[in-house]
Amino acid sequence: MIPELLQSQKSYFKTEETKNVAFRKKSLKQLKAELVNQESKIIEALAKDFNKPAFETVLTETSVVLSELDHMIKNLEKWSKPKWVLPSLINFPSTDILYSEPYGQTLIIAPWNYPYQLAMAPLIAAIAAGNTAILKPSELTPHTSALLKQIISHVFKPEHVTVVEGGVDVSTTLLKQRWDYIFFTGSVNVGKIVAKAAAKNLTPVTLELGGKNPCIIDQTANINLTAKRIVWGKFLNAGQTCIAPDYILIHDSIKASFYKAIKIEIENAYSKNPENSKDFCRIVNTKNFKRLTKMLENENCIVGGDINEKSLYISPTVIDEPNLDSEVMKDEIFGPILPVISFKDKTKIETIITSYNKPLSLYIFTTQTNAAKKLIEKFSFGGGCINDTVVHFANHRLPFGGVGNSGIGAYHGKLSFDTFSHKKPVVNKGNWLDLPLRYAPYNGKLNKIKSLLKWL
Structure with a gap:
């Protein structure tokens, strides 16, 4: 057929x-x-x-x-x-x-x-x-x-x-x-x-x-707005989005504040019981559900961690400081699970991001323009945002694709x-002038063609 x-x-x-x-x-x-x-x-x-x-x-x-x-x-x-x-x-x-x-x-x-x-x-x-x-x-x-x-x-x-x-x-x-x-x-x-x-x-x-899309939050970020925008971009479509933030890299000094803010924003978006929310998706099938729930094993869930296999529900979940060799950090998550890793020294950011293949997206939350610029220029990724997530997809004037x-x-x-x-390029050559320089025999023409090519 x-x-x-x-x-x-x-x-x-x-x-x-x-x-x-x-x-x-x-x-x-x-x-x-x-x-x-x-x-x-x-x-x-x-x-x-x-x-x-x-x-x-x-x-x-x-x-x-x-x-x-x-x-x-x-x-x-x-x-x-x-x-x-x-x-x-x-x-x-x-x-x-x-x-x-x-x-x-x-x-x-x-x-x-x-x-x-x-x-x-x-x-x-x-x-x-x-x-x-x-x-x-x-x-x-x-x-x-x-x-x-x-x-x-x-x-x-x-x-x-x-x-x-x-x-x-x-x-x-x-x-x-x-x-x-x-x-x-x-x-x-x-x-x-x-x-x-x-x-x-x-x-x-x-x-x-796709890939493991990093989301960097430095100590100057607007914590409440950052949490709000991350909750939307990460848990949209229950995290089943190729450009969703895959994991957070956050400055150690603001991690506690971020956890408070993100818990509030998850409740604001999906209520205290997201399973009853009409605004929260389900996992597409049992295979993906089991793959995701395996990532939750032995992890410290700061928010969420609730599951229901019958309805293929996994709550919006935030994991605190997973090991880099843990299940949740091995591959792209593609679900409503958000690992958070803190840093004090920015070299840790580079170490972690470069340990993975080039991601489809990268996100930075900061109020320091120069800091954002340096990170954008340092790492290779498909596309991304400064102080937001996912929205670069919406502009038809911007190319969308990976690297x-x-x-x-x-x-x-x-x-x-x-x-x-x-x-398909086509050159339509005129017939009214035909310079003999390009034609063989080439004897005596080498210096002439070199001089001509310098001006072209």
Whole structure:
């Protein structure tokens, strides 16, 4: 089935209908109309999958997708036009032009943590750039996956865009095919599998992965506001966010004050019993629940630590001074557990952060501009914030992506369009002048070409 589906998309792409900008724009407008009509069902699907609050769904899923759609529709004609580029003097006389052309057949593999937004955002870009696309949603969020299939089948012909549902076996079959571009969002381990499969056919990829995102709090930080913003960024989506703060590095002199403040902010957000809060998500499945609860074993929970396997509930939890070789500090947490490690000497910050692979995000809370600047320049990471968390994701003018182990490539806004477009340079050389210097025989020309090249 999958090879035949891909072949039908290849045949359709050859008709060049997807290269027509008016057709692309019309497709995006039809998609937007359908998504607006289905918003209540999208909210319902995410609530069924892991108890996601409607507010969080609108804030982090549906509004992001509609904003991306509007941005693409508004700018598509401008972005698609060939761009004149300043020509090189060595090619005089010439006109240099950069064309944006679609790659062709694209595969998008979406994760479960933001199963709607992280499926639709890259898909919108693939369509806008003129590609065909097969979208593989996560099987761990079946209600959202089924709804995505319904939405896409209502708007697009399968030879243009289609959704393929299923588990690991389906993903494996998809990765065995030859694609022109693959866009994957998910774990580092699966990202390596995707990269290996793509490498067999030299297929370009975007890998949006994760990592242990540090959050540094120095002694000058506004403690109450810091705690409030960390609680929001960490426990949003029950911590199942690739850019959530993974662990805190805090100056020893303010740790006690921070603990008081964060306990208050957790209660303000989710009440004294977060299990009864309508604003707190659940863990996506039993496997992840057990992985997370293992991290709580033998740890000193300053806040939280409550679990309920039946409802897949883990309370917002703060752990005091875990060992660096403990379970909670080994890998990305991806759940509502926040380890806190204190420091007196800033060399400890560097020792800990550099002991892990380059993270997707880094956060700094301080009122010292120079201190923040030094830390930003010292460490390599995908993106981040000073005196806030997560919100760098919201600006479509900023690229979003990892570095090293946390990802390859970036997207958002125009960069999303560029990600799914090959930039094809063309030099249109004039015929009215043809300097003989470049042509063989080269005898006696070496010093002349050296002198000329110095001025270019």
